[in-house]
Amino acid sequence: MMTEIPVEEYLCTRIRRTEQALMGHHEAVLRGYGLTMTQYTVLLALSREGGMSGAQLARACGVTQQTMATVLTGLQNKGLIGRQPSPVHAKVMIATPTEQGRQLLDHAYQEVIVLERALTDAFTPAEHAAFCELLERATTILTQQTPRAETKPTT
Numbered sequence: 107m108m109t110e111i112p113v114e115e116y117l118c119t120r121i122r123r124t125e126q127a128l129m130g131h132h133e134a135v136l137r138g139y140g141l142t143m144t145q146y147t148v149l150l151a152l153s154r155e156g157g158m159s160g161a162q163l164a165r166a167c168g169v170t171q172q173t174m175a176t177v178l179t180g181l182q183n184k185g186l187i188g189r190q191p192s193p194v195h196a197k198v199m200i201a202t203p204t205e206q207g208r209q210l211l212d213h214a215y216q217e218v219i220v221l222e223r224a225l226t227d228a229f230t231p232a233e234h235a236a237f238c239e240l241l242e243r244a245t246t247i248l249t250q251q252t253p254r255a256e257t258k259p260t261t
Contacts, residue, residue: 121244131221139214140184144169144177146218149186149203149211157200159192186210 129143136146144167151166152158158166164174178201181187186207192198203211226234 135217139210145181149207152203153211157202159198159200
């Protein structure tokens, strides 16, 4: 028998509202830099990892390789990344940020990090640590409960 909990109190509803607020904030900030969230995430990944292939970036950003190809073309057309053939696989292109891309990322990051600091400041150190642990636990459960494509029955 289902326990009747108002939908606004469902944890999934609260997580979704929080995610929507976070994405709305980031998208508004990044729009001022002419970046989408995915473009920003690509530049952030490249700044941390160095050169990466489109497939690696697609996995890191949670998008398809086709979507990533479009994102990379847009970033290259804006002069924010360069792409060179991989020294290991000539058909694989490795993306790296340009100096212009690094500078734009740095400016956008300085504005995005303001929210991170505000959120951190909203909690005591113990609350912050507990909240992070609870979010990790929730992420684990959400991942475990997500059906895998290969486990679905075929019709």
